Amino acid sequence: MTAPTPSSGSRYQRLIEDDRVHGSLYTDPAVFADEMERIWYRTWVYVGHESEIPEPGDYVVKSIGPQSIIMSRDRQGGVHLLLNRCSHRGNQLCEARRGNTGALRCQYHGWTFGPDGALLGYPFRQGYGPDTPKSGLGLGRVPRTDAYQGFVFGSFAEEGPTLLEHLGSAREALDRVARLSPLGRVELTAGWLRHEVRANWKMLVENETDGYHPQFVHSSIFEVGESHVAEVYSEKSAATARDLGGGHTEHDLRPQFRHIDVPLAWFGTTEQRLPDYCRAMRERHGDTTAREILVDGSPHIMIFPNLFIAEIQLFVIQPLAVDRTVQHVTPLQFAGAPDLNRRLLHQVSGSVGPAGFLLADDSEMYERNQRGVAARLPEWLVLRRGLNREHIDADGHLAGAATDETTQRAIWRHIRTLLTEECPA
Amino acid sequence: MDETVENEFASVTVAVDEAGNDRRLRVRDNRTGRVAWFDALLLETFVWTPESELRALLDPSRHRWTADPAPEGEPR
Numbered sequence: 001m002t003a004p005t006p007s008s009g010s011r012y013q014r015l016i017e018d019d020r021v022h023g024s025l026y027t028d029p030a031v032f033a034d035e036m037e038r039i040w041y042r043t044w045v046y047v048g049h050e051s052e053i054p055e056p057g058d059y060v061v062k063s064i065g066p067q068s069i070i071m072s073r074d075r076q077g078g079v080h081l082l083l084n085r086c087s088h089r090g091n092q093l094c095e096a097r098r099g100n101t102g103a104l105r106c107q108y109h110g111w112t113f114g115p116d117g118a119l120l121g122y123p124f125r126q127g128y129g130p131d132t133p134k135s136g137l138g139l140g141r142v143p144r145t146d147a148y149q150g151f152v153f154g155s156f157a158e159e160g161p162t163l164l165e166h167l168g169s170a171r172e173a174l175d176r177v178a179r180l181s182p183l184g185r186v187e188l189t190a191g192w193l194r195h196e197v198r199a200n201w202k203m204l205v206e207n208e209t210d211g212y213h214p215q216f217v218h219s220s221i222f223e224v225g226e227s228h229v230a231e232v233y234s235e236k237s238a239a240t241a242r243d244l245g246g247g248h249t250e251h252d253l254r255p256q257f258r259h260i261d262v263p264l265a266w267f268g269t270t271e272q273r274l275p276d277y278c279r280a281m282r283e284r285h286g287d288t289t290a291r292e293i294l295v296d297g298s299p300h301i302m303i304f305p306n307l308f309i310a311e312i313q314l315f316v317i318q319p320l321a322v323d324r325t326v327q328h329v330t331p332l333q334f335a336g337a338p339d340l341n342r343r344l345l346h347q348v349s350g351s352v353g354p355a356g357f358l359l360a361d362d363s364e365m366y367e368r369n370q371r372g373v374a375a376r377l378p379e380w381l382v383l384r385r386g387l388n389r390e391h392i393d394a395d396g397h398l399a400g401a402a403t404d405e406t407t408q409r410a411i412w413r414h415i416r417t418l419l420t421e422e423c424p425a
Numbered sequence: 426m427d428e429t430v431e432n433e434f435a436s437v438t439v440a441v442d443e444a445g446n447d448r449r450l451r452v453r454d455n456r457t458g459r460v461a462w463f464d465a466l467l468l469e470t471f472v473w474t475p476e477s478e479l480r481a482l483l484d485p486s487r488h489r490w491t492a493d494p495a496p497e498g499e500p501r
Contacts, residue, residue, distance in 0.1 A: 107434075121485050129453060
């Protein structure tokens with residue numbers, strides 16, 4: 001399916017309505033090209049976590065959409081986001097997903113760069129003459145880099161909102177995650193699972209805070225596991241679907257877990273099973289605050305456009321093509337919490353690992369969805385659920401019931417804004 | 426005991442060599458077989474070498490890939 005008119009801002013005004021979106025938005029390569037330029041290469045995008053490059057010389061290969069990005073740490077501790085492309089003839093510089101080195105050397109002709117991207121030299125310099133400057137031949141850099149709670153973001157736009165402005169109300173969720181560590185630090189050190197689906201990236205973004213699907217897609221998990229999770233995604237749930245602004249959405253489970261009022265219920269375990277962690281949390285925060293933190297648990301938030309924190313795990317969404325998307329998944333790990341970390345690793349392996357149901361179930365839906373939207377009729381996807389009952393909450397955010405499509409509408413409103421607003425020349 | 430130290434750009438085998446009157450490091454470039462020895466003073470010198478000079482050493486044209494003649498008595 002292709003969109004009915006040529007690319008323009010008004011086209012997206014027509015294709016993205018307040019309560020329905022056109023199917024071509026998931027299937028048209030021209031739409032994908034516009035999204036790359038106006039969303040992925042313009043707004044802040046999550047790249048990696050500082051804990052993945054703890055030592056000088058450490059680097060990891062990450063991405064901003066289809067762009068391969070080297071996240072490196074120099075000897076002074078500075079973090080750099082570099083394009084994974086030799087400045088000479090364009091060869092891919094790093095092949096390994098992670099490593100430690102004092103310099104990056106292209107395997108094609110030996111051009112060599114520092115961890116900060118500066119050109120250190122090339123073989124047989126006589127061939128370039130004495131006047132060839134090295135200063136203009138460094139690696140491409142992501143123009144803006146910033147971090148919050150160790151989460152590193154990059155933006156290809158030279159100017160624009162700051163990272164904190166971009167995060168807005170979503171920043172508080174990153175604080176919540178860090179607060180679950182007895183030392184106040186998240187560590188993404190457990191390794192990554194990489195999972196590709198034949199589906200458009202927005203299907204994943206929309207699904208992450210969709211409280212309507214778990215009772216169907218994930219029913220097999222709810223049937224075999226003894227947990228409170230199924231209650232969270234029911235019509236009686238006290239959880240809230242919330243538009244945090246800027247395309248960020250959350251499925252706020254705190255009201256439901258406060259109703260249950262059992263520490264660590266969000267993690268499907270008990271204080272008795274994690275005595276060291278709970279003791280460390282009480283020592284840091286005191287009994288009352290520690291209990292509140294352990295009852296509230298970790299957030300379920302989709303930070304637009306690619307960082308999804310799902311209580312115990314973190315997903316990074318990477319679009320490759322209009323119908324190809326990679327999910328990079330890792331368990332959250334917390335500094336000073338080895339017993340919690342072990343359990344997190346096991347639980348995440350069980351849910352999204354090769355034998356897990358969670359990712360497999362969702363992925364099956366993504367791919368069916370991609371095939372479904374290719375149908376010529378009907379042309380539109382319906383996003384009306386909860387329109388009749390959403391409201392502005394005490395913090396000024398638009399909020400709906402747990403199973404409402406408040407979050408999907410919020411995502412599409414933001415996408416429409418980004419695809420239609422005037423771009424700087 | 427031999428230890429391999431490598432990343433995707435280079436691979437060397439490091440061993441403590443006791444053939445001389447003091448212990449020193451023997452480092453072998455696994456891709457070419459070239460070997461060099463580093464005594465305690467040389468290693469200490471590296472520890473004190475500013476980053477700017479270490480970066481200069483990483484210039485491929487500096488020693489290895491150059492048309493300049495090698496210093497007298499040394500192989501290129």
